[in-house]
Amino acid sequence: MTVHHDTPYASASVRWLTLLSICVATFLMPLSMSAVNVALPAIAADLNADAVLVSWIPTMNLLGAIALQLPAGRIADMVGRKKVFLAGLLLFSLSSFAVTLINHIYWLLLMRLLQGIAGAMVFGTGMAIVSQVFAQHGRGMALGLTSTSVYLGLTCGPPIGGWLTEWWDWHAVFLAPLPLAILCAVLVAIHVRETERLQDEKLDWIGSLLFIAASSLFFVGLSGLPALSGGVLAGCGLLLLAGFVYQQEHSPYPLIRLRRMVQNQVFFRSIQASFFMYAANYPLQFMLSLYLQYIRELSPAEAGQLMLLQAMMMAVLAPIAGRLSDHFDPRIPATLGCLLFASGFMVLALLDQDSSMTQVVIALLVMGTGFGLFSSPNNNGALSVVPTDRLSIASSLLNISRTMGNMLGMAVVVFLFNLMIGNAQLVPEQYPALMQLLQIAFALCGGYALMAAWRSWSRGKVR
Template sequence: MLDSQQTERYYQDNPTARTVVLIIVCISSFLTPVSLSGSFVAVPAISEDLHVNAVYASWIPASFLLSNLLMMLPAGRLADQYGRKRIFLIGGVLFSIGSLIAGFSQTIEMLLFSRVVQGISSAMFFTTGMAIITSVFQQGRGAALGWLVSSIYLGLTCGPLLGGWVTEHFGWQSVFWFPLPLTLIILVLAMLMMKGEWRSAQADRLDFIGTLYMAIGMTGTFIGLSVLPDWKAWLWLALGLAFIAIFIRHCYTVPSPLVRLNLVLGNKPFSRALAASIMVYASNYGLIFLLSLYLQYNRGMTPIQAGQVLMVQAVVMTLLAPLAGRLSDRYRPRLLATLGCLAMVAGLALLVFTVGPTTPIWLIVICLMAFGVGFGMFSTPNSNSVLGSVPPERLGMSSALLNLSRLLGQMLGTAVTTLLMSIMIGQAKITPEHYADLMEVVRWAVGLSLVFALAAAYFSKERPVAATA
């Protein structure tokens, strides 16, 4: 086994080995979004088969996101401490187990448990993959990250289409099973062809107390938002916000906190890039879930048809991300990221004024294309800006923080979606008498997404040129 310095020299002198690692990590990064986005179009079938209401249905993606969010920072710290390849492999094994459990689920509780397992393992899988790419590609990092982001968007592209197809022909259980063969191939390739290991000699030990504080805080806040306007929501919110405050204080008072907040906030390019990332993903994630329901319930589409419409955004992102990555190696990433945010604003503004029960599908496609241009122009330059502003020994945690910002945005978007569903539809199943309520949820969600996109443009525009922390 090569140590960290030998591993670095090996990949600097071996472009073929760098390419092999890039292929392995890109395929692994394809798996999570294809499984996640594929499950979106299966939600109506799952709801019907397991007899769940609208709030439980919204927890199918939410449980994955919340567990993924809670594991992201611990996974980054463990990867720096014990080795990024090791955590990568463990994550792949756990993801396979979670996928098997999901497909065999007979109750919503069992399904949600499996989604938690998938969320935890995906955090280990994805965080270490991005850190490995950044370590291997000392030159041309933007281009490599572009291919990585493109593989993620390719998963988002294929997910709705494949998910819709397998749901119609083999049942919703197959949505969770069809990524399994590819997962096993990745594990074998990583063990045989990914040489060496990456770990930090200066890595801090995992802060278990801080992790517990963060977990209670995030979980309480998310549950509180999801059950509003019930009175219990205020108890959950109070618990969550109190533990978030305790977590922040803890990070400033212990010698080796889970997150060194003083370093994060002191590095302006880093902190503002993270803020922009949170806003971008908040503007899009919950909305895509609702558009999936809107197309199937309000517009009468099949899962395949809805998947074909939704895949437009991901196709555009997939094609644009590698180009944006190369451009971010040559031009200021801030400019490219800001242009991406403005493209999203344009698409959402158009959707705000046009979405309704009879909106032409071609108009929705145009809006989704604008989202795709925005994401494609934003993601890779923003990632390059973040990872280029930190020292190599902090890449594991920096990659984790970047992915955490993505998940915080997704959780915020999902919490808003869950809150709107809870207020306007409640515990009822989505039946024809509730289609008008679902339409109102979509309208409100589009308006709030526009606000998030405008905030993302502000943070991206205000971010100064990256400098080493």
């Protein structure tokens, strides 16, 4: 595949202000996500939600993100990345404010769905903007700093969520990011230039609707297993997904050119590695929050502070790993990161009610190191083989792999809750079953990370 690079950002100051604008937004989204995870017990108590509904709070965010990711990326390439980016920020702000007006778990789940859609619009365009701006000026380092902003959001989220939940209530967790969202919108409006539109192409509405329906049905069905209705919905989702693949091969303006993507080994296996790593990573904070607060009886603030460790390591190492991937083959640090991440999960799988907190600390430090080594090199390797006029859709595909991985990881956890606990409240009588569930889930996540290591190494050399 021939790669073309535009260089409209000749000024270093403009490049860095653009990067700052994107980093504020990519800090904001994970900040909100990780803060909400720590507030889950308080939300469950206030809204009288059972264990399955509580597990849907982080899951609904994923559903919105996965269903709209491809259409959002395609629209961004057509009408301009800046417009879609700003629209995502606006939707996120409005849905966060609306949480203060609700008093039922189902309305909260709807707002989380809208926040997921907003995240698809922001992440599907943000990484594409950074990749284009820094195409010839240290892209790996810039992507590493973007990843660092994500991890800083993850780092700040748990303690902020814990403090706000204890000192005010859980509604404050949704309100706190709003000032940053306004600041980010101002920075983007001033410093980010609009990308050139693809005037000769149109949005594939049939493909978009097929993808939204297929991903939604499969996700909801997977989360509803082992019930028969869950299996039926998941099967319908797979049938629609097959129809989407067929339709894309015959559409004059497809969302993605599947055959070309599969033939591009570096890009295709990079998104596979991303899929498995995020399947392992996304349920981690949810599961640790339950372990630390229910089984070990830590406060929300104490649990959040302990979960800082992983994100801190990720934040420190991501720009370093990105810089290394500008000079060395990206698959080397990325694969090493996958293996370290898997080893951390094996340590967590050995936890029980009486384990030392040192065991948790060691696991989180190792896992933070592993994910910090993986993320930036993997993204740099994938985007370095994509033409500039397809960066938004390529960025969206990377985010789809991340979100589908998140979806798989969280859906399996929801399935385990349905199977082992059901609709019961998480009271002390349920703690032995909860501990067994967490041990199984940690072991499964370690297996996902090993799969990611295999796909990362087998992509071959980028340079």
